[in-house]
Amino acid sequence: MNIIGPEYLTFGVDDVRACVQYLIDYGLKPLDVDDQGGFLEALDGTGVLIRHRDHAGLPAPMGTASTLRETVYGVADESTLQAIEHELRKDREVHRTDDGVLHAIDDMGFALGFRITQRRALALPGEISNAPGSTTLREVNSLGASNEMAALPRSLSHVVYFVPDADKAEAFYTRLGFVCTDRFIGTGPFLRPAGTLDHHTLFFINTPPFMKGIEHFTFHMAGPTEVMLAGTRFVEKGYQSFWGPGRHQLGSNWFWYFNSPLGCHVEYDADMDLHDDSWAPRVEPSSADTSQYFLFEHREKWMPGGKPE
Numbered sequence: 001m002n003i004i005g006p007e008y009l010t011f012g013v014d015d016v017r018a019c020v021q022y023l024i025d026y027g028l029k030p031l032d033v034d035d036q037g038g039f040l041e042a043l044d045g046t047g048v049l050i051r052h053r054d055h056a057g058l059p060a061p062m063g064t065a066s067t068l069r070e071t072v073y074g075v076a077d078e079s080t081l082q083a084i085e086h087e088l089r090k091d092r093e094v095h096r097t098d099d100g101v102l103h104a105i106d107d108m109g110f111a112l113g114f115r116i117t118q119r120r121a122l123a124l125p126g127e128i129s130n131a132p133g134s135t136t137l138r139e140v141n142s143l144g145a146s147n148e149m150a151a152l153p154r155s156l157s158h159v160v161y162f163v164p165d166a167d168k169a170e171a172f173y174t175r176l177g178f179v180c181t182d183r184f185i186g187t188g189p190f191l192r193p194a195g196t197l198d199h200h201t202l203f204f205i206n207t208p209p210f211m212k213g214i215e216h217f218t219f220h221m222a223g224p225t226e227v228m229l230a231g232t233r234f235v236e237k238g239y240q241s242f243w244g245p246g247r248h249q250l251g252s253n254w255f256w257y258f259n260s261p262l263g264c265h266v267e268y269d270a271d272m273d274l275h276d277d278s279w280a281p282r283v284e285p286s287s288a289d290t291s292q293y294f295l296f297e298h299r300e301k302w303m304p305g306g307k308p309e
């Protein structure tokens with residue numbers, strides 16, 4: 001099943017205005033947004049749909065504090081939609097809405113949607129490092145960093161769920177063609193659907209049932225410089241850093257997580273490893289040491305010099 005990855009996430013929130021402003025400040029572009037919320041998109045058209053928790057037509061809440069109402073995946077074609085529908089009809093209700101989205105509920109109670117992807121193909125260079133010996137260098141006289149860099153989220157990368165039974169959750173997504181790329185013992189697997197090489201678009205964290213819901217979501221940036229630039233600008237706008245910046249071990253993705261009014265963390269990520277079916281999953285104990293190679297903490301800009309304090 002050619003599932004490419006998450007296309008958009010739907011939230012039902014208390015404070016629509018704060019969530020919309022948060023995502024604009026994060027770097028998403030608002031489309032058709034008014035006081036009822038609306039859709040905010042990254043450069044490739046993937047994004048986040050914000051609605052008030054009582055908005056008519058939203059998928060039902062999960063019965064926990066989680067504000068995530070639906071994860072909608074982009075798929076390659078109609079035959080993939082039909083294959084998903086055929087598989088899920090074996091043991092659950094599936095329906096299509098007028099917007100072409102196929103809806104179902106997974107074995108943990110998370111609402112899922114699937115539609116033929118509307119992602120726009122991006123033709124943008126990534127960050128290039130002027131490494132001695134490399135044949136790929138930046139053009140002469142082009143700058144590696146500047147205050148003019150927009151540092152905008154490019155594409156919805158992954159979503160992480162708190163689940164009460166990660167094994168059961170993994171078994172469900174295996175039916176849809178997701179494969180495990182790496183695994184944290186006792187926490188959960190990193191999963192990759194068939195239509196992408198990204199290390200993961202989905203990760204589970206085993207938690208007590210009352211915590212069930214979304215832990216975080218993130219968009220891919222051009223590289224580590226954009227993660228640092230966007231994150232620094234976000235802090236300077238008053239948002240609270242939760243974890244990072246740093247670089248994860250499994251997936252090698254650069255990360256920086258922030259608190260949000262959506263009731264989950266929101267991350268910037270960059271430079272995730274790519275894998276295909278020849279990759280053998282690693283199995284690691286879950287710990288601070290295995291979660292990152294290094295971790296920094298933001299501090300106010302500073303320079304040496306001046307009078308002694």
Ligand SMILES: [Fe+2]
Binds near residue numbers: 158255
């Ligand atoms: Fe993440």
